[in-house]
Amino acid sequence: xxxxxxxxxxxxxxxxxxxxxxxxxxxxxxxxxxxxxxxxxxxxxxxxxxxxxxxxxxxxxxxxxxxxxxxxxxxxxxxxxxxxxxxxxxxxxxxxxxxxxxxxxxxxxxxxxxxxxxxxxxxxxxxxxxxxxxxxxxxxxxxxxxxxxxxxxxxxxxxxxxxxxxxxxxxxxxxxxxxxxxxxxxxxxxxxxxxxxxxxxxxxxxxxxxxxxxxxxxxxxxxxxxxxxxxxxxxxxxxxxxxx
Amino acid sequence: xxxxxxxxxxxxxxxxxxxxxxxxxxxxxxxxxxxxxxxxxxxxxxxxxxxxxxxxxxxxxxxxxxxxxxxxxxxxxxxxxxxxxxxxxxxxxxxxxxxxxxxxxxxxxxxxxxxxxxxxxxxxxxxxxxxxxxxxxxxxxxxxxxxxxxxxxxxxxxxxxxxxxxxxxxxxxxxxxxxxxxxxxxxxxxxxxxxxxxxxxxxxxxxxxxxxxxxxxxxxxxxxxxxxxxxxxxxxxxxx
Numbered sequence: 001x002x003x004x005x006x007x008x009x010x011x012x013x014x015x016x017x018x019x020x021x022x023x024x025x026x027x028x029x030x031x032x033x034x035x036x037x038x039x040x041x042x043x044x045x046x047x048x049x050x051x052x053x054x055x056x057x058x059x060x061x062x063x064x065x066x067x068x069x070x071x072x073x074x075x076x077x078x079x080x081x082x083x084x085x086x087x088x089x090x091x092x093x094x095x096x097x098x099x100x101x102x103x104x105x106x107x108x109x110x111x112x113x114x115x116x117x118x119x120x121x122x123x124x125x126x127x128x129x130x131x132x133x134x135x136x137x138x139x140x141x142x143x144x145x146x147x148x149x150x151x152x153x154x155x156x157x158x159x160x161x162x163x164x165x166x167x168x169x170x171x172x173x174x175x176x177x178x179x180x181x182x183x184x185x186x187x188x189x190x191x192x193x194x195x196x197x198x199x200x201x202x203x204x205x206x207x208x209x210x211x212x213x214x215x216x217x218x219x220x221x222x223x224x225x226x227x228x229x230x231x232x233x234x235x236x237x238x239x240x241x242x243x244x
Numbered sequence: 245x246x247x248x249x250x251x252x253x254x255x256x257x258x259x260x261x262x263x264x265x266x267x268x269x270x271x272x273x274x275x276x277x278x279x280x281x282x283x284x285x286x287x288x289x290x291x292x293x294x295x296x297x298x299x300x301x302x303x304x305x306x307x308x309x310x311x312x313x314x315x316x317x318x319x320x321x322x323x324x325x326x327x328x329x330x331x332x333x334x335x336x337x338x339x340x341x342x343x344x345x346x347x348x349x350x351x352x353x354x355x356x357x358x359x360x361x362x363x364x365x366x367x368x369x370x371x372x373x374x375x376x377x378x379x380x381x382x383x384x385x386x387x388x389x390x391x392x393x394x395x396x397x398x399x400x401x402x403x404x405x406x407x408x409x410x411x412x413x414x415x416x417x418x419x420x421x422x423x424x425x426x427x428x429x430x431x432x433x434x435x436x437x438x439x440x441x442x443x444x445x446x447x448x449x450x451x452x453x454x455x456x457x458x459x460x461x462x463x464x465x466x467x468x469x470x471x472x473x474x475x476x477x478x479x480x481x482x483x484x
Contacts, residue, residue, distance in 0.1 A: 008347035015344075016335045019372060079331035083388065086297045088320040089348045242301045242315065244260055 009097025031059035031113040045122035053204040054177040060140035068147030073160045091236040106140030127207040139200040145231035152238035171197035196227035250275040250427035256305035265291045267450045280441030281431040288450040289431040297325045324394035330385035334374040351392035359387040378405045397428045435471040453477045
């Protein structure tokens with residue numbers, strides 16, 4: 001690992017975003033727009049406050065997953081990755097460089113979404129706003145890490161887009177948003193227990209209902225962070241210097 | 245291996261999918277020379293180049309580059325590689341691309357303007373790569389390969405789509421580099437570029453037809469241009 005190469009990679013990706021303002025606008029505003037839409041669909045602050053915390057985890061997670069998997073796939077299919085693999089860059093420099101760049105965008109995305117939810121949309125939370133931002137940010141990072149990992153299995157952008165329902169939708173269905181996780185049949189509950197998004201939603205729900213930082217909350221956060229890190233390391237393993 | 249060989253390929257076999265792309269290729273590329281790798285499209289030129297830079301999974305045989313096995317970590321700062329498809333970021337400017345690869349190679353910042361001059365892209369430096377013409381695009385990709393001080397340059401069809409004047413300038417640059425001791429391997433599918441090389445590797449169907457200087461190729465085949473020499477070798481091999 002070499003920090004200056006890692007940071008150069010992050011700067012390069014942010015520079016690429018700078019030349020593509022439309023993508024940046026979409027990434028930063030999309031979760032907020034969806035939350036605004038949801039607020040008016042529910043037409044009640046109470047109903048919105050119940051669903052919003054989970055969605056603050058789901059929307060950034062899903063969006064960062066798609067954006068990251070497509071961007072990384074583009075690097076894999078154009079010759080730039082092959083060129084980088086002949087250069088003195090460690091695979092983790094590249095992946096952490098990606099994660100850091102997308103992580104920064106994710107933090108801005110989450111700050112805007114949380115800001116709009118708390119001020120305009122009437123979301124009321126019992127715990128710390130900053131903890132809410134940290135959890136949602138960590139969750140967007142998890143989406144980024146999974147997107148980096150998933151892109152290894154896609155040959156084309158068509159396939160990469162199809163991975164969104166494969167990797168993201170089951171997690172959304174089982175994270176407790178539609179039905180409490182404890183009331184699911186044992187098989188579904190077990191599946192829900194092995195999916196990292198469930199822990200992000202649990203943590204967000206805990207923060208919105210109470211100001212206590214419980215052991216369970218810390219554990220949820222640790223699981224989300226560990227899954228993100230694991231996905232990044234697996235992503236590095238699937239990146240090959242030599243290809244057929 | 246002798247000290248004057250930059251690359252030594254021995255019995256190299258490469259399979260891509262079900263197809264045997266390289267069948268027992270052996271050759272030696274002398275240091276400080278321009279070696280042309282010529283042959284029709286699909287004959288295995290790119291695969292041989294990928295094997296030399298160490299990104300190709302090989303079935304058997306060995307490739308030794310600058311005294312180490314191809315793909316060794318220590319070689320990564322000593323080799324410049326330009327792929328056939330331009331390996332640059334379309335959504336960055338020429339200069340931003342070069343600055344990034346310059347940081348990855350930990351080469352001095354001044355290299356960016358040096359290589360921009362070398363490939364004649366001075367007026368395009370702040371232009372987005374996606375807005376460049378085909379020739380400018382491949383020169384940008386070539387410029388990346390020139391960053392740092394590579395001892396071996398592996399260039400896959402670097403002069404495709406260039407106007408004759410620019411092509412001539414690039415060949416002058418290649419020879420200047422070779423005179424400084426840099427080893428260049430340049431692939432092409434057009435025979436008129438062959439005459440500009442000091443040594444030629446002629447390939448067809450995954451095998452080497454010849455490994456010689458242009459002059460002795462002509463005298464040995466009794467022909468007066470390299471296109472004819474190539475045909476002569478193909479026919480001689482098929483007759484055998």
